Amino acid sequence: MKKSIAAMASALAIAGALFAACAAPVKPYDPFRAPRDEIRAVSTIALVSAVLIPSPNRDALLASIESLATAKLVAAGFTVLPTGETERLGQRAVDQIGGYFDPKTGKPDPAKQKAVFEFVRRELRASHHADAMLFCDLGSTIAKFQRGIAYWNGMSEDVSSGGFWNNLAASDWNGNVAAASVYASLQDLEGRVLYYDAGGIEILSHISDGQFVDVPENERLTHPERIVRAVDIALGPLVQAKSGTAAP
Secondary structure (H helix, E strand, O other): OOOOHHHHHHHHHHHHHOOOOOOOOOOOOOOEOOOHHHHHHOOEEEEEEEEOOOOOOHHHHHHHHHHHHHHHHHHHOOEEEOHHHHHHHHHHHHHHHOOOEOOOOOOEOHHHHHHHHHHHHHHHHHHHOOOEEEEEEEEEEEEEEEOOEEEEOOEEEEOEOOOHHHHHHHOOOOEEEEEEEEEEEEEEOOOOEEEEEEEEEEEOEEEEOOEEEEOOHHHOOOOHHHHHHHHHHHHHHHHHHHHOOOOO
16 A cells, blocks of 8 residues: 555654653653744744554544644644645655655665655745644554553553453553554754654553453544544643743
8 A cells, every 4th residue: 555655754753753651750741852932933834644543534533633733733823734735745756756665675765765855845945934844643652551541641541441350350450552642743844853742542452351452443533532632732832832821
């Protein structure tokens, strides 16, 4: 299956900036990798959204994330270029360089991927006067759970699938479980990360009869209010910094 430019870019952005979620962090997580004054100086953002978890509702999820993120960013004072524009520029770059896969290995060629990114960033600056790119993606992570409760990215959820005996067994369990989150990575047009945060959505497996059982794809990510909350968490500090309502 052909991978979109946005999905390729988003997967790379997450891989480069992904942080581990902890149930009891030693100190509060600071999502800012640059001074807040630099964040406030950003005017135009090119949004790049992707859904990186298999789901039959992928298109609806993508539209929801794009809409929610755009609304929050615009309300805070940013000008937002939609994902479709970065997709268009990325496709132009791919057409010019003849694809970004190595014909011998069938795997992405890092040099060609870099060339695509450089072309897109150059065009965003020249044609749209963009200052930064925001990768806003729905992806997976590993959540730690203690005594049957998973904690990650501002979210918590019972790992049991329900029922008296499942709940009783899970309450004594500690470990790790796959989970879904919305990630937000703001990067300048040189690729430097300015801001990185995430909002948890839901766990992707439950404990049933003493073992993990994956949530079926058609039952994943079906609660719109959880997507709204995750986007709020992931973008909250960023939009507050831009609008001047965040603590210094």
